[in-house]
Amino acid sequence: MGLSSRSAVAIHALTMLARWGEKSLTSAEIADSLESNPVLVRRILGSLRDAGLVWSTEGRNGGWSLARAPREITLHDAYSAVEAGPILSRHAHPPSAECEVGRHIQGLLEGEFRDAERAMEERLGRTTIAHLLRQVLERERELALPDRPPAPAGA
Amino acid sequence: MGLSSRSAVAIHALTMLARWGEKSLTSAEIADSLESNPVLVRRILGSLRDAGLVWSTEGRNGGWSLARAPREITLHDAYSAVEAGPILSRHAHPPSAECEVGRHIQGLLEGEFRDAERAMEERLGRTTIAHLLRQVLERERELALPDRPPAPAGA
DNA sequence: CAAACTGTAACTACGACGGTGGCAGTAGAT
DNA sequence: ATCTACTGCCACCGTCGTAGTTACAGTTTG
Secondary structure: OOOOOHHHHHHHHHHHHHHOOOOOEOHHHHHHHHOOOHHHHHHHHHHHHHOOOEEEEOOOOOEEEEOOOHHHOEHHHHHHHHOOOOOOOOOOOOOOOOOOOHHHHHHHHHHHHHHHHHHHHHHHOOOEHHHHHHHHHHHHHHHOOOOOOOOOOOO | OOOOOHHHHHHHHHHHHHHOOOOOEOHHHHHHHHOOOHHHHHHHHHHHHHOOOEEEEOOOOOEEEEOOOHHHOEHHHHHHHHOOOOOOOOOOOOOOOOOOOHHHHHHHHHHHHHHHHHHHHHHHOOOEHHHHHHHHHHHHHHHOOOOOOOOOOOO
16 A cells, blocks of 8 residues: 655655754645645654754744754654654564464565665665755746757657 | 665565575465565466566466576566655656755756665665575574584684 | 634545455365 | 255345544644
């Protein structure tokens, strides 16, 4: 089935906060960009705040800001803040201890799956919000030069 | 939420088929080891058959056998046979094109997530059913020697 | 006080999942 | 030929996580 889209929302929001770092953004502004709902955004940013990635101020003119420099926040930070359990699900029930394979497979799978998940997380940890923001600005700059399209086929 | 437990079931079944390679196993026998249901097992083994990992024979004395040598079947083979879509979910809706970040984040995330998923799959591809079976037999041998426990604290 | 925010609980709709029963088809056993 | 033991497949159920929404209490600024 796959995980939730919370990671995508979290990374999107963090990139927005990095882009407009001077001022704080409200959950409504971020929800507008997501074509979604302020409550959903607050739920996810709440998790990011619990993880120490952002902070919020209440009341009028309140909103959200980054708690660290964009280059100090990796995609793995965002992922692990909003996504809980393991990715590769284990046995729904413990297998039968009567079976020679059933007795041991669970423990062995645990190690294998854990290694595989770690590999994914390690890869996520190599990209930062700063890196993402840089690419966003780059692509935006390309849009501003319609006469010189990026990497044309015959160039 | 994480993926389904189909991968775990598939790997469990493949390891059993490798262990009793001489004779074919029925879905009921495998379900017994899983403490689960023959229909569930047939559903998953059906996917493995479609992927060319096992074959089945109908009728009395029918059952399931490996279609390849255990060392030619990786955990990634099992995983990709039974698990469909992406692991890290993308945006539920496309973000707003009005937003400078929303315009580009989806494409960028796609690349990042895809790389991360590939890292996990690559790691799964490094372990084979033969490797798993060897460890099962090893642990079983240790159980047969109660006087010499494996790796005691003071050894 | 009024306005604009966060924070949180409650609720809905939907989809995927594990699990179950039923039944047609197939092949060996007698 | 019939019985038996399988696969293959469909339809269904209860449960759970998710996205989305409404509602409302609390907080800060103007």
